[in-house]
Amino acid sequence: MRLIDLRSDTVTRPTPAMREAMFRAEVGDDVMGEDPTVNRLERMVADMFGCEAAVFACSGTQSNQMAVRLHCIPGDELLIHESSHICNFEAGAPAALSGVTVRTLTGGGGMLDISDLEGKVRVNDQHFCRTQLVCLENTTNLGGGRVYPLAQLQQVSAWAQAAGLKRHLDGARLFNALVAGQYTAADVARCFDTISICFSKGLGCPVGSMLLGSAADMAKARRIRKLFGGGLRQSGMLAAAAIHALEHHVDRLADDHLHARQLAAGFQRLNGVTGIASSIETNLVFFELAPEIGTAVQFAGAMRDRGVLIGPMGGQRVRVVTHIDVSADDVQTTLTAAADAFQQGFRDRPIQGKGPFSR
Numbered sequence: 001m002r003l004i005d006l007r008s009d010t011v012t013r014p015t016p017a018m019r020e021a022m023f024r025a026e027v028g029d030d031v032m033g034e035d036p037t038v039n040r041l042e043r044m045v046a047d048m049f050g051c052e053a054a055v056f057a058c059s060g061t062q063s064n065q066m067a068v069r070l071h072c073i074p075g076d077e078l079l080i081h082e083s084s085h086i087c088n089f090e091a092g093a094p095a096a097l098s099g100v101t102v103r104t105l106t107g108g109g110g111m112l113d114i115s116d117l118e119g120k121v122r123v124n125d126q127h128f129c130r131t132q133l134v135c136l137e138n139t140t141n142l143g144g145g146r147v148y149p150l151a152q153l154q155q156v157s158a159w160a161q162a163a164g165l166k167r168h169l170d171g172a173r174l175f176n177a178l179v180a181g182q183y184t185a186a187d188v189a190r191c192f193d194t195i196s197i198c199f200s201k202g203l204g205c206p207v208g209s210m211l212l213g214s215a216a217d218m219a220k221a222r223r224i225r226k227l228f229g230g231g232l233r234q235s236g237m238l239a240a241a242a243i244h245a246l247e248h249h250v251d252r253l254a255d256d257h258l259h260a261r262q263l264a265a266g267f268q269r270l271n272g273v274t275g276i277a278s279s280i281e282t283n284l285v286f287f288e289l290a291p292e293i294g295t296a297v298q299f300a301g302a303m304r305d306r307g308v309l310i311g312p313m314g315g316q317r318v319r320v321v322t323h324i325d326v327s328a329d330d331v332q333t334t335l336t337a338a339a340d341a342f343q344q345g346f347r348d349r350p351i352q353g354k355g356p357f358s359r
């Protein structure tokens with residue numbers, strides 16, 4: 001039985017057309033700068049963002065951590081939202097790879113504005129670490145797929161610049177923000193020193209991320225990528241997938257957003273589901289199950305029995321994610337399965353295993 005997989009937008013498989021593009025890719029040794037397809041992708045994305053240069057990376061974790069290492073030295077501190085990927089889901093990398101302390105802040109929807117940041121830059125004194133970098137996430141992941149308004153990005157950016165901080169954007173789902181939002185890649189790029197994007201989420205590639213910034217910074221980032229084990233050789237096969245995705249899979253993200261809104265509306269109607277955001281802006285939907293209904297892990301088990309995989313996020317919290325491999329029919333099948341699971345009940349279901357983010 002084919003499972004409908006709503007656990008993440010990382011589960012997508014390359015389409016036949018993408019595989020064909022990968023198969024046909026012209027390749028060379030990229031560590032020697034000789035892979036024409038990687039070079040073409042880096043130029044293409046840099047131009048799209050109006051940046052001087054770009055560096056292809058293995059993963060969003062790698063491109064984010066290249067930025068941390070680029071902007072900071074051991075003993076420095078970065079400012080970031082407490083729910084962000086960089087500090088929760090990257091295996092402690094700021095400390096482990098760069099000797100950097102993470103100062104976590106709170107703010108609505110996984111986003112930070114100036115009022116959340118003000119007063120958080122430490123004074124220049126030998127007692128303190130040096131506050132050096134601010135990182136934002138757009139769209140927010142645990143924040144619920146929220147899209148930063150451009151004005152907020154511009155305000156935080158101007159504030160950070162005035163405070164002498166570097167600015168990095170974790171744009172793993174930036175294309176979702178661009179499709180949902182009112183601004184262009186170049187508008188966003190003007191607000192940051194570096195931006196990380198992912199091809200392996202909603203864009204549907206098997207592998208690949210990218211760091212963007214100035215030519216001087218990207219020359220340093222390339223060395224850091226090698227240090228972090230990301231110097232790839234005939235990676236043009238991966239870059240070809242990314243080029244194909246940029247040409248064919250960006251506009252269709254709007255379908256994922258429509259499907260997420262439909263799922264949210266359907267789950268909202270189930271008695272015992274709470275906490276669905278009033279506005280689903282992109283492809284992530286979070287909700288809570290009332291304790292008397294059962295736990296998120298039990299619900300995930302009941303849904304799996306019905307051919308649908310969902311993401312238990314610990315306790316009562318559930319995440320469902322739409323992507324290129326989720327069709328309009330899959331949305332209806334999912335909602336029918338959920339209604340049936342709620343009707344049959346799953347509170348007494350034995351708990352087998354645990355969700356990836358569950359304790």
Ligand SMILES: *Cc1c(COP(=O)(O)O)cnc(C)c1O
Nearest residue numbers: 059060061062085137141170172
């Ligand atoms: C997925 C994701 C990343 C990168 O994850 P990788 O699996 O390392 O590619 C970075 N930031 C956010 C917000 C993400 O959701």
